[in-house]
Amino acid sequence: MPKLDSPLELSPVFKPKVWGRRNLAPLYPDSWTTRRGNTVTIRRPRRESLESNLIGEVWLTDDRATFLNGALAGMTLADACKHHVQELCGQCTSDGRFPILAKFLFTEDWLSVQVHPDDDYARAHEHGSLGKCEMWYVISRKPGSELLLGLKPGASIQDLASALRRGTGPGLLQRFKPGASEALFVPPGAIHSLGPGLTLFEAEENSDVTYRLDDFGRKGLDGKPRPLHLRKGLEVVRPGLPALRNLPHCELHERYGVRRLILACPFFAVEELQLKTVASGKGSRSRVEALTVLSGEGRIETAAGWYALRAGSIWLIPPATSAYRLVPETPTRILKFYVPDLEEDFRKPLAQNGVASEGI
Secondary structure (H helix, E strand, C coil), X not given: CCCCCCCEEEEXXXXXXXXXXXXXXXXXXXXXXXCCCCEEECCCHHHHCCCCCCEEEEECCCCCCEECCHHHCCCEHHHHHHHHHHHHHECCCCCCCCCEEEXXXXXXXXXXXXXXXCHHHHHHXXXXXXXXXXXXXXXXXXXXXXXXXXXXXXXXXXXXXXXXXXXXXXHHEEEECCCCCCEEEEXXXXXXXXXXXXXXXXXXXXCCCCEEEECCCCECCCCCECCCCHHHHHHHCCCCCCCECCCCCEEEEECCEEEEEEEECCCCEEEEEEECCCEEECCCXXXXXXXXXXXXXXXXXXXXXXXXXXXXXXXXXXXCCCCEEEEECCCEEEEEEECCCHHHHHHHHHHHCCCCCCCC
């Protein structure tokens, strides 16, 4: 049995989408300039092998993501969870899969108008699958970029059904211009869509169950109209849900810089670490934690050696991980995500730092 006691890097999976784009900078640029001023071309074989250059999503914790170092090098995440789930994930998974699906999204066109079911509905109607609760974190956006989230106050399911038949469904949704570093919560039943010009981080239950309600009449990458799922979608839409966006900035000052507690729910928690100097860490006893780099560069150091940290990389920290250090060479932003203990990980530290209960 492999000894999983150090950070493990994954090679993410690039996903073509009809609404995607070719330029994925700054997370996945075509070249990289070192601190010495040298330009290095970056080859991404998994992307180059795709027929379409339009990439809409990069799945960080896809089942097919491959480990690049350590005892699991060359193994996919799905196989690692199948054979070593306790050593890799701890107690935070019950179905033998990695507990959180994390992605970067790159939009050049509108996504479909869609909605996700909760666990109960998905188990009953999607062959025992999980439902899908998710969140977005806005990394960057072009001027004027918009998103749709939630039905307008007073709109009913009957109103929505009639509008979808007429092709005017998006007009019943609330429209927002998100801000940089804005966090949004998208629970099951919240109807939504993303507009062009957005770069987002998304964390969700490890499920891809999506009910498409309107696709703006376009065709998919195969030249055929993408299917709609009106009956199931209308059954799970929750018209009274508020648009849970622009959530409070709960920041804690640490020795290394700033730690922002972005969002937590029973399925996932997301923090942002703004590193100005060295940050020390170790594995949690009961769960796997994950780190993905938004900007900056540096090293992740262990007793056995060090590895490069740069934008777009994804690292898993198994429970038995001994001490490691994050060493930024430039100011570096990292997102940390995991399955939380809501009381210990969020409520207590925020209350101890003077955050009012409504902010929590």
